[in-house]
Amino acid sequence: MLTQVPIRSLAAIQSRKPTSDRAAPVRDPLEVFDLMGSPMTYGANEEIYGEDEPAEFVYKVVSGAVRTYKTLTDGRRQIGAFYLPGDIFGLDVGKQHRFCAEAIGKAVVRIVRRSAVVSLAERDCEAARELWTFTARELYRVQEHMLLLVKSAQQRVACFLLEMSERLADANTVELPMSRQDIADYLGLTIETVSRTMSQLVSESAIDLPSSRHIVLRNRGALRHLNA
Amino acid sequence: MLTQVPIRSLAAIQSRKPTSDRAAPVRDPLEVFDLMGSPMTYGANEEIYGEDEPAEFVYKVVSGAVRTYKTLTDGRRQIGAFYLPGDIFGLDVGKQHRFCAEAIGKAVVRIVRRSAVVSLAERDCEAARELWTFTARELYRVQEHMLLLVKSAQQRVACFLLEMSERLADANTVELPMSRQDIADYLGLTIETVSRTMSQLVSESAIDLPSSRHIVLRNRGALRHLNA
DNA sequence: CGGCGGCTTGATCGGTCTCAAGTACGGTGG
DNA sequence: CCACCGTACTTGAGACCGATCAAGCCGCCG
Numbered sequence A, B: 001m002l003t004q005v006p007i008r009s010l011a012a013i014q015s016r017k018p019t020s021d022r023a024a025p026v027r028d029p030l031e032v033f034d035l036m037g038s039p040m041t042y043g044a045n046e047e048i049y050g051e052d053e054p055a056e057f058v059y060k061v062v063s064g065a066v067r068t069y070k071t072l073t074d075g076r077r078q079i080g081a082f083y084l085p086g087d088i089f090g091l092d093v094g095k096q097h098r099f100c101a102e103a104i105g106k107a108v109v110r111i112v113r114r115s116a117v118v119s120l121a122e123r124d125c126e127a128a129r130e131l132w133t134f135t136a137r138e139l140y141r142v143q144e145h146m147l148l149l150v151k152s153a154q155q156r157v158a159c160f161l162l163e164m165s166e167r168l169a170d171a172n173t174v175e176l177p178m179s180r181q182d183i184a185d186y187l188g189l190t191i192e193t194v195s196r197t198m199s200q201l202v203s204e205s206a207i208d209l210p211s212s213r214h215i216v217l218r219n220r221g222a223l224r225h226l227n228a
Numbered sequence C: 001c002g003g004c005g006g007c008t009t010g011a012t013c014g015g016t017c018t019c020a021a022g023t024a025c026g027g028t029g030g
Numbered sequence D: 001c002c003a004c005c006g007t008a009c010t011t012g013a014g015a016c017c018g019a020t021c022a023a024g025c026c027g028c029c030g
Helices: A005-023 A114-123 A125-148 A153-168 A180-187 A191-203 A220-225 B005-023 B114-123 B125-148 B153-168 B180-187 B191-203 B220-225
Strands: A039-042 A047-049 A057-063 A066-071 A077-083 A100-103 A107-113 A173-175 A207-211 A214-217 B039-042 B047-049 B057-063 B066-071 B077-083 B100-103 B107-113 B173-175 B207-211 B214-217
Touching (some): A057 A114, A066 A180, A077 A125, A107 A114, A114 B125, A125 B077, A153 A173, A153 A214, A153 A220, A191 A207, B066 B180, B153 B173, B153 B214, B180 B191, B191 B207
Antiparallel strands (some): A057 A107, A066 A100, A173 A214, B039 B107, B057 B107, B173 B214, B207 B214
């Protein structure tokens, strides 16, 4: 559930919206985040929106990281995605969010009204195309995630590390923002299996593990080769 | 790879396109299938398009059923979706198809040029929104599929049967168009596990199995309850 | 220094896969 | 019409991978 805190800043967004709309029409619907949208700060594990909540806002990560997840009927948690700085999330097409969103650590996000984005697309075909492309990228991402879930534990962990290293783009060292439990719930494994598999990758000299959240990719080829 | 056969009918589509565009502008980009698009027939297991092939056409199932799949690096096959009469497939946003498509049995599909659909969206915001909504539904479907793959074998099979019964909408009896192998590759299980699980559902009186492709849902509640 | 949460490691259990027969069904040819 | 065959499906026995249960370890912060 949303705390009281965001309300003030959202009012600010709304008051600024008409101004920027009239002044210089926004063609790229996702560009609005840079023009409008006040930064909002969330604490660790704070909920940004809940499952089945009305999808009133769209979000862009400024700093920190966000996870979206669903709680399964048996109590497990399936993480749908991790969103890192620059990523946009919460843009469900239906009236309600299909997943819940939480800040992983302390996180700053920009917020805009969904209706502002959608109504823009009704007037501007280019903007509508942009929204389509965005959703298509999400579709691509979920397809990859689906394909991940039928692989072996080693393959899943290797894929995850490669994905993170590409998205965080810190050469060969990755500073993971999320816990082992988060990784496990993303990969559809248990925390023990994730931990064991990482240890195994260390013993195979594929990675180094100076600390649990700090990973050095020692042999990308070997990681990629696991998907043989 | 496409056979030579479709080329003739596609020429017919193209020649008819400008006419129908001028006469009565098509607002719904997916409606074009009913106005244009010649029926094409494929034999059992015939490829409709290949993985990584240029996405030149969009398809709508008239009769029969279609599967899309990817061959994994270890040789297994992961089915991404089953498309039944009325369903549209092949509308990838990128330049290439991400999955391969095959007719399951004998199947009839209508074909239109992707460029016709896309260019329509560039002129008509309503059409662009329609495309967005279509991709969003695909996204929803893949998310559900992803969630399916982290469940137990029983849950996966039960979900599959419920999904098929809703889509085929034949009250409580389902005539499956696909083989056990197809089901297994869709659910991320082996053919033996699918078979065993169905036998188990029979012994629990959740379903009847007059023949291997003919399924009677005897106790929907029990099937749903498996996702407890 | 003590305690707590996050992580790792070990031992055992269980569900699904693998390998291997056996069975039912549909089509084909005599 | 029946005998035969091939394919699809079912069933069984054992192996294996990841889950579960249970300690221990490490780093952090009071």
